[in-house]
Amino acid sequence: xxxxxxxxxxxxxxxxxxxxxxxxxxxxxxxxxxxxxxxxxxxxxxxxxxxxxxxxxxxxxxxxxxxxxxxxxxxxxxxxxxxxxxxxxxxxxxxxxxxxxxxxxxxxxxxxxxxxxxxxxxxxxxxxxxxxxxxxxxxxxxxxxxxxxxxxxxxxxxxxxxxxxxxxxxxxxxxxxxxxxxxxxxxxxxxxxxxxxxxxxxxxxxxxxxxxxxxxxxxxxxxxxxxxxxxxxxxxxxxxxxxxxxxxxxxxxxxxxxxxxxxxxxxxxxxxxxxxxxxxxxxxxxxxxxxxxxxxxxxxxxxxxxxxxxxxxxxxxxxxxxxxxxxxxxxxxxxxxxxxxxxxxxxxxxxxxxxxxxxxxxxxxxxxxxxxxxxxxxxxxxxxxx
Amino acid sequence: xxxxxxxxxxxxxxxxxxxxxxxxxxxxxxxxxxxxxxxxxxxxxxxxxxxxxxxxxxxxxxxxxxxxxxxxxxxxxxxxxxxxxxxxxxxxxxxxxxxxxxxxxxxxxxxxxxxxxxxxxxxxxxxxxxxxxxxxxxxxxxxxxxxxxxxxxxxxxxxxxxxxxxxxxxxxxxxxxxxxxxxxxxxxxxxxxxxxxxxxxxxxxxxxxxxxxxxxxxxxxxxxxxxxxxxxxxxxxxxxxxxxxxxxxxxxxxxxxxxxxxxxxxx
Numbered sequence: 001x002x003x004x005x006x007x008x009x010x011x012x013x014x015x016x017x018x019x020x021x022x023x024x025x026x027x028x029x030x031x032x033x034x035x036x037x038x039x040x041x042x043x044x045x046x047x048x049x050x051x052x053x054x055x056x057x058x059x060x061x062x063x064x065x066x067x068x069x070x071x072x073x074x075x076x077x078x079x080x081x082x083x084x085x086x087x088x089x090x091x092x093x094x095x096x097x098x099x100x101x102x103x104x105x106x107x108x109x110x111x112x113x114x115x116x117x118x119x120x121x122x123x124x125x126x127x128x129x130x131x132x133x134x135x136x137x138x139x140x141x142x143x144x145x146x147x148x149x150x151x152x153x154x155x156x157x158x159x160x161x162x163x164x165x166x167x168x169x170x171x172x173x174x175x176x177x178x179x180x181x182x183x184x185x186x187x188x189x190x191x192x193x194x195x196x197x198x199x200x201x202x203x204x205x206x207x208x209x210x211x212x213x214x215x216x217x218x219x220x221x222x223x224x225x226x227x228x229x230x231x232x233x234x235x236x237x238x239x240x241x242x243x244x245x246x247x248x249x250x251x252x253x254x255x256x257x258x259x260x261x262x263x264x265x266x267x268x269x270x271x272x273x274x275x276x277x278x279x280x281x282x283x284x285x286x287x288x289x290x291x292x293x294x295x296x297x298x299x300x301x302x303x304x305x306x307x308x309x310x311x312x313x314x315x316x317x318x319x320x321x322x323x324x325x326x327x328x329x330x331x332x333x334x335x336x337x338x339x340x341x342x343x344x345x346x347x348x349x350x351x352x353x354x355x356x357x358x359x360x361x362x363x364x365x366x367x368x369x370x371x372x373x374x375x376x377x378x379x380x381x382x383x384x385x386x
Numbered sequence: 387x388x389x390x391x392x393x394x395x396x397x398x399x400x401x402x403x404x405x406x407x408x409x410x411x412x413x414x415x416x417x418x419x420x421x422x423x424x425x426x427x428x429x430x431x432x433x434x435x436x437x438x439x440x441x442x443x444x445x446x447x448x449x450x451x452x453x454x455x456x457x458x459x460x461x462x463x464x465x466x467x468x469x470x471x472x473x474x475x476x477x478x479x480x481x482x483x484x485x486x487x488x489x490x491x492x493x494x495x496x497x498x499x500x501x502x503x504x505x506x507x508x509x510x511x512x513x514x515x516x517x518x519x520x521x522x523x524x525x526x527x528x529x530x531x532x533x534x535x536x537x538x539x540x541x542x543x544x545x546x547x548x549x550x551x552x553x554x555x556x557x558x559x560x561x562x563x564x565x566x567x568x569x570x571x572x573x574x575x576x577x578x579x580x581x582x583x584x585x586x587x588x589x590x591x592x593x594x595x596x597x598x599x600x601x602x603x604x605x606x607x608x609x610x611x612x613x614x615x616x617x618x619x620x621x622x623x624x625x626x627x628x629x630x631x632x633x634x635x636x637x638x639x640x641x642x643x644x645x646x647x648x649x650x651x652x653x
Contacts, residue, residue, distance in 0.1 A: 024444075026539040
């Protein structure tokens, strides 16, 4: 291995360079410490890991295939585009890899109630699913605006037995759902396990979610050589692989209406338990974001991404709403795959750079979820009443 | 000795407990805050906790969330809050003022720049809710260098090892959160507060204030019997929310009733 790429992050207190850490009110500190200890024990326990792997294979349907999008690649006339098909997982997105791991952890810790925040609803659905699977009570916090624009997922969560709480404070999106989930957790900390859905939040969450999602990259490494994926971690130490992260450019980064803290060089700030790049005004107030994709409509980014940007290991770009929508339609028409709007951002960037690359070069896109949930949004944008 | 330390020491010598009211700066509008601070002092406030509005007040219940929203609708920034403290100081040189808020506005200004500006404005202590001791080394050191007391939270869930970590960094007083929850939540259980305070006080050299769930003279009296200071927030902010008519007088009157009850607390 190239020395330059040797990577050992985070430190014992969850810092990825200047990012990460634990920034929460005192009441939650003991719970986070307990979680860290229990998590470290669990992943060292062969029985726990065997059950996790069994569930991934038999309940989720892993490994997910890698698919060569030949027709689309030919039309674009450059690099070969491969898709890691997380959209084929049970529940329709990569989120379930993490919720299974965390639900098993909750059960191991004796917690009977789980809570989650959700933007697009994919993490909410994945949490409601595993709660039903393991017999746990489940409450999902979702911004009122997202409840309106992702209605199929709201109903799915209810079918699965979860309580969906619409959050009406602030911008009524993912950030506000996370605030409300934190408030629930601080109130019910003894009985409740908080399933965070992304590699963010206070330590140990960014590490824990990363580790449960590493299965995507580990599989892809076996399935292909020298490829890249959105879940970067397994590739971080692989020389010769370019890592590209795609953020939500919304109406365009120049308009200020976007959710692209890394691309726009946002200042470092503290929110939701972590230090990381964060969209804020001059007074340190968090600004409202915009993305056509509810799951990307968030002002911050996980601390590991911020660190990978700092050390230059990954590059970050933004894709606007209209570019993502074009990629959404193209994948539908040319490959017969309806992608999630979130994943469509990565697809759009692949479509943008593929023509600049040689035909024997390869782009691996993590197709993180399927687009069934986005059909009402797309129809509305096309002026169609369903 | 800082203004906070002097105030609390004098009360202790007098066998009395400090009354610490909280209001959010700029709520319901920036022009009223200084007047309301004076009204709190008139009602018997020994220290004032002034909330710094933040867009994402994760540790607060709906009442203080709305106070933050009202203040932010007027564009109230951390610098504006310092301006209000400076204005208050022109006519009150004695009452300590503690700013209570979240880390990001302070981070955005920078610890050093903030500490200088805060001291110049007459701020005595700062409590950043989402900055536990693990992440507060640099911040607390900077504050202390400028003579500002870093105030820390302790909770029912705090283990002994963490009490000691707080003791190492805290000065002025520590703020014991009486219940698991957000501000303005449920009512407190005095017996469990008393038990935890006895444990805390055996490890702490600084005075302990208790907040969360204190909403009337009776609960204030009960807490005063076991703590060094009583913090009242959401109940006062509700008064602010009820409208501007007679607001200053209402705050004074309510606080005076709390003060009177506390002074009858039996130790």
